[in-house]
Amino acid sequence: MPSPLDGLPVALGVSGSIAAYKAVDLASKLTQAGALVDVVMTSSAQKFVTPLSFQSITHRPVTSDPFDPQTEMGIDHVAVAERAGIVVVAPATANTIAKMAHGLADDALSVMLLATAAPVIVCPAMDGNMYANSATQYNLGTLKDRGITIAGPAVGRMASGLVGAGRLIEVREIIGHMSVVLGRSGDLAGRKIVVSAGGTQEPIDPVRFISNRSSGKMGYAIAEAARDRGAAVTIVAAPGALADPVGVQVVHVETAMEMQNAVVAASEDVDALIMAAAVADWRPRDSADQKLKTGKAVSSELQLEKTSDIVAGVSREGLVKVGFAAETEDLESNAQGKLAKKGLDLIVANDVSAEGSGFGSNTNEVVLIDADGGRETPGLLPKYEVGHRILDKVRGYLK
Numbered sequence: 116m117p118s119p120l121d122g123l124p125v126a127l128g129v130s131g132s133i134a135a136y137k138a139v140d141l142a143s144k145l146t147q148a149g150a151l152v153d154v155v156m157t158s159s160a161q162k163f164v165t166p167l168s169f170q171s172i173t174h175r176p177v178t179s180d181p182f183d184p185q186t187e188m189g190i191d192h193v194a195v196a197e198r199a200g201i202v203v204v205a206p207a208t209a210n211t212i213a214k215m216a217h218g219l220a221d222d223a224l225s226v227m228l229l230a231t232a233a234p235v236i237v238c239p240a241m242d243g244n245m246y247a248n249s250a251t252q253y254n255l256g257t258l259k260d261r262g263i264t265i266a267g268p269a270v271g272r273m274a275s276g277l278v279g280a281g282r283l284i285e286v287r288e289i290i291g292h293m294s295v296v297l298g299r300s301g302d303l304a305g306r307k308i309v310v311s312a313g314g315t316q317e318p319i320d321p322v323r324f325i326s327n328r329s330s331g332k333m334g335y336a337i338a339e340a341a342r343d344r345g346a347a348v349t350i351v352a353a354p355g356a357l358a359d360p361v362g363v364q365v366v367h368v369e370t371a372m373e374m375q376n377a378v379v380a381a382s383e384d385v386d387a388l389i390m391a392a393a394v395a396d397w398r399p400r401d402s403a404d405q406k407l408k409t410g411k412a413v414s415s416e417l418q419l420e421k422t423s424d425i426v427a428g429v430s431r432e433g434l435v436k437v438g439f440a441a442e443t444e445d446l447e448s449n450a451q452g453k454l455a456k457k458g459l460d461l462i463v464a465n466d467v468s469a470e471g472s473g474f475g476s477n478t479n480e481v482v483l484i485d486a487d488g489g490r491e492t493p494g495l496l497p498k499y500e501v502g503h504r505i506l507d508k509v510r511g512y513l514k
């Protein structure tokens with residue numbers, strides 16, 4: 116399944132803030148994802164970045180003067196507004212937000228915003244006191260009431276030197292908000308899905324633990340794919356370096372036992388549970404309260420005990436259960452055994468010794484084996500794409 120941004124006409128409104136330089140990066144990332152980005156700038160935005168910066172990146176004309184007969188807006192003043200599949204205003208200044216709230220149309224950006232029927236995301240960026248001002252808060256409330264998504268601002272250091280709420284959110288987050296908005300009409304809209312991710316950590320003492328090589332990328336990719344199709348998604352995440360995706364609830368855990376408790380709680384009323392996490396099968400029987408000293412005589416034998424099988428223990432009428440099988444030999448026969456033993460609808464057999472597959476990579480090569488004997492081999496794909504293939508199967512099982 117292609118990215119929801121692929122081929123999508125996006126209108127990017129840029130108003131006059133020091134954060135306008137981040138909009139150049141946003142235009143670049145959207146263009147790389149296949150979006151057709153039409154940039155519409157205010158005159159004050161042009162004091163910070165030039166139309167040429169955007170034009171060079173998007174390879175499309177930039178609108179900045181509604182009366183310029185050479186631009187598309189000069190010929191058809193609502194063409195960009197009508198073409199857009201989604202509109203993003205980033206950065207949105209207090210002035211632009213006020214104009215939107217009051218329906219003004221006195222420059223290229225405000226004309227486009229008033230004329231569009233597409234969903235709109237506003238990403239505020241301004242001085243903290245301007246953001247906190249009751250006029251701005253009232254205007255943002257008005258926009259929210261009209262169904263406009265307000266994304267941010269972030270808290271941090273602003274150009275004024277003040278620390279507070281007013282910074283433009285990160286480009287990654289803006290694209291996350293776009294995915295949430297675009298996913299609302301997806302084929303999993305109204306569905307709830309829990310995904311586990313990462314490798315659990317089982318403590319030996321306060322500074323040492325037993326774990327594995329899972330980065331969490333596979334689980335996060337499934338979660339993002341489900342979000343992009345409209346599902347309400349919860350990730351139960353073991354420790355890792357990945358940022359929480361926008362629009363997904365993330366429950367952070369460390370041990371297998373914590374993951375079990377979180378998965379059981381989160382799965383109560385969901386449609387599907389997808390266990391991509393590499394849960395430790397064994398944990399130290401005793402975890403020392405203090406750091407074990409290397410100088411003293413310490414038993415070299417670590418006593419281990421079995422952890423509970425999380426996915427096998429969660430069972431409810433109508434719940435779709437997907438497990439993974441991380442294998443280094445006898446891939447499909449081992450996976451078949453786990454499918455039956457754990458009561459799964461689908462198992463994702465994962466040869467973790469293959470090149471570009473398994474732990475830490477951005478791609479994965481899996482075999483999808485279902486309880487009815489179906490078998491699919493999607494080939495080596497980005498993990499996000501593997502996530503969609505799994506979700507295609509899940510959708511088929513949903514009642």
Ligand code: PMT
Pocket residue numbers: 312313314328329330331332333334371390391392393394395396422423424425426427437438439440441442453457465467473474475476
């Ligand atoms: O996170 P990445 O770096 O992207 O790597 C992805 C991955 C290789 C971790 C992932 O693709 C994968 O294969 N995950 C499953 C890893 C695993 O623990 O496999 P397993 O064969 O040991 O377990 C079988 C299934 O039982 C899994 O769904 C597992 O989550 C589940 N399980 C295992 C043990 C346990 N105590 N409880 C469980 O629920």
